[in-house]
Amino acid sequence: MSTKKYTLVINPGATSTKAAIYEGENEVFTENISHPIEEVQKFAEVADQFDYRKGAILDMIKRHGIGTDEIAIVMGRGGLTRPCESGTYRVNELMKKECHEGIQGKHACNLGALIGDSIAKDLGLNCAYISDPGIVDERPDFAKISGHPVFDLDSSREGVIWHCLNQKMTAKLYARELGKHYEDLNLIIAHMGGGVSVGCHEHGRCVEVNRALCGLGAFSPTRCGSINSSKLIEVACSGQYTEAQLKKMVTAEGGFVAYLGTNDAYEVEKKALAGDPKCQLLVDAFCYQVSLEISRLAAVVKGKVDAILLTGGISYSKPWMQQITERIDWIAPVKIYKGENEMLALAICGKEILDGATPKEYK
Secondary structure (H helix, E strand, C coil): CCCCCEEEEEEECCCEEEEEEEECCEEEEEEEEECCHHHHCCCCCHHHHHHHHHHHHHHHHHHCCCCHHHEEEEEECCCCCCCECCCEEECCHHHHHHHHHCCCCCCCCHHHHHHHHHHHHHCCCCCCEEECCCCECCCCHHHHCCCCHHHCCCCCCCCCCCCHHHHHHHHHHHHHHHCCCHHHCEEEEEEECCCEEEEEEECCEEEEECCCCCCCCCCCCCCCCCCCHHHHHHHHCCCCCCHHHHHHHHHCCCHHHHHHCCCCHHHHHHHHHCCCHHHHHHHHHHHHHHHHHHHHHHHHHCCCCCEEEEEEHHHHCHHHHHHHHHHHCCCCCEEEEEECCHHHHHHHHHHHHHCCCCCEECC
16 A cells, blocks of 8 residues: 655745645645755855755655655646646646746746656656746736837746736635635735735636736835836946846845845834834835735726735735725725745645646646
């Protein structure tokens, strides 16, 4: 009789890797493996961290007394490859190649498929799997027009980058609570963490969402969000910044980092509550911009919104969520899902594969 019963879930972040063991939908344990910034900075590229992070995950499994013969499936967080449909995918050679190259960005999430598949092979499994990567693009063609063809994305290789995994799982959890299916509902979901993505989900498809990594939408702890294009041109042509510096300014050194010197939203909240006027101004601006993003998406489904769901790490802040709710609860009922459900989402998708669901093939 097979002893395989566990799902190993791997979710790499910038300076940590979340790893967990699940039995079905039940969490056995989760560990946030910290990678000190001085350690991470030793590697020239994110892909170079492969052995370092894989070793840390294997050490964690051993430390918790999980036998390698007990792991039935490995689920990794998806990387920044080409746009694809929502669903669970078998990790194949093409996916690994594009994750290694970082064709849409060199982000730690690219390691999810790479490390996951390597561990799966070491365990004697055929492959690892990913589900709902952040490059899922379900928008209609007319929603992809930028306003000038030079700036339109090539939909065969570029698309939105957003928090698909958490948004989709939050939607499914909400539907489950109602005794309904995700496909039955129209939802607006705001994920607020290191980046901010706000999506309109119409009957099981996210038909509009902002490109959260490289601009557009509300600013976040580390990202600029939508910025004045004329000013951007002026700054880019000033000769004061390289292309790499400008990209970092937009994706990693914008938002709270640029204004306040920190990416810690909790620190900003504490200072604002203590009376710091600059921090309070930035809190108000953040809540205002997120509310605007939510409000504009109501037009996508002609105002027929069943609920607005607020999620991500920043959703733990009661005063911030109250401020946003007061601006948008005229649209639809608002519900808060604190934190993120990415680990559970991957575990559930893994269970579906073990129960006989057919994975998609990345191509």
